[in-house]
Structure formats: C-alpha cells, structure tokens
Amino acid sequence: MPPIKLPNRKTEVTVPLSDADRAQAGIELAHLLEDYAAAEQRQKDLKDQMKAQLGEIDSKIQSQRIKVTRGQELRTIDVLVTLYPEGVDGGDQPVVQEARADTGAIINTRAPYPDEIQGPLPEKEIGTAAEYGMKIAGETGVAQVSAGEGWEEMTSETDRKNAEDAARKEQEPPPPPEKKQRGRKRKVQ
Numbered sequence: 001m002p003p004i005k006l007p008n009r010k011t012e013v014t015v016p017l018s019d020a021d022r023a024q025a026g027i028e029l030a031h032l033l034e035d036y037a038a039a040e041q042r043q044k045d046l047k048d049q050m051k052a053q054l055g056e057i058d059s060k061i062q063s064q065r066i067k068v069t070r071g072q073e074l075r076t077i078d079v080l081v082t083l084y085p086e087g088v089d090g091g092d093q094p095v096v097q098e099a100r101a102d103t104g105a106i107i108n109t110r111a112p113y114p115d116e117i118q119g120p121l122p123e124k125e126i127g128t129a130a131e132y133g134m135k136i137a138g139e140t141g142v143a144q145v146s147a148g149e150g151w152e153e154m155t156s157e158t159d160r161k162n163a164e165d166a167a168r169k170e171q172e173p174p175p176p177p178e179k180k181q182r183g184r185k186r187k188v189q
Helices: 019-070 114-118 129-140 157-171
Strands: 079-084 095-100 106-110
Touching: 079 114
Parallel strands: none
Antiparallel strands: 079 095, 095 106
C-alpha cells in the first residue's frame, strides 16, 4: 500500500539557539521579571489597602457591639462650668459643678483648679496690691499684678529692689571664664 499523506502538524523539538536568539530571550526575561515584581507590589499594596479597610470596619463593628451590649456611648457635649466660692449644701470649701448644657444635669462636682479660683485678671489697674490682691489671691495674700504705670504703688519696697537688681544684672556683662590650669599637679612634700 502506498503511503498516505496526513495533514501537517506542529511539534516541539530542542534546537540550539544562536547568540542573537539568546540575547533576545535575555531581554524578554528581564521584562518578565520587572512585570512580575510590579504585579507583586500591586498585590502587596492591595493587601495592605484591604487590611486597612478590614481594620476600619472591624473597629466600627466593635464600637457598635459595645453600644448595643452596654446601651451607652461616649459623646462630646457642651458643659456649663459654675464656681461656688462658698461651697454648696452648706459646705465652706469652694466647689465647681459641671452640668450638661443640653439637659442641665450635673455630671461632676469637684474642687476648683487654681485658675478658676483666681479668675481673670483685670485689663486696667484698679488700685494697690493690697486692695486688689486680697480679692484674687484669697488667704495667701499674694497678688499677681502687671507692671505698668503706678508700679511703685502696687509692690512692696523689697519687691521693687529685687526687680531693679534683676534688671541691673541683665545689663551687666558676664564675668570672664576662669582659666584652667594645664598639666598635672605636682605633689608637695
């Protein structure tokens, strides 16, 4: 029987590469490695982005879970602060009460902070330290007044001298540094 011609097909065989073919394959390999590294970086970036989104959603879930479980939530509200210098309910110590601005409910009663006891200082002079100091300093008698016109009236003689001495020291040049001895000390016998 004579040979029968079948349709042609393709198959793979090992063939030696020319130098030009190897160089072209190296270039293609370099491009593929760059593409692979870029795809890995995109994957990492997407993972990081998804991880951040999942963390954000998880945080919201936990917050809502606490609200539902406890029936409460923490909110920032406006608070009215009132100082009672003579105390409340017959007390003799100064007290500060903090009340919700929206409902008026008292949320905290505490001792006043030092700046709350003192109150704001006046913008104008209102007399001597003795006249004003006892109003703002309470039992300590320490007046905090600004220097300005009438400064001599508002401070004691000692305070005025101390301020003058401090101003004079600021204007004096600093003393020269002490010279250091070089070499070793000798023992005296």
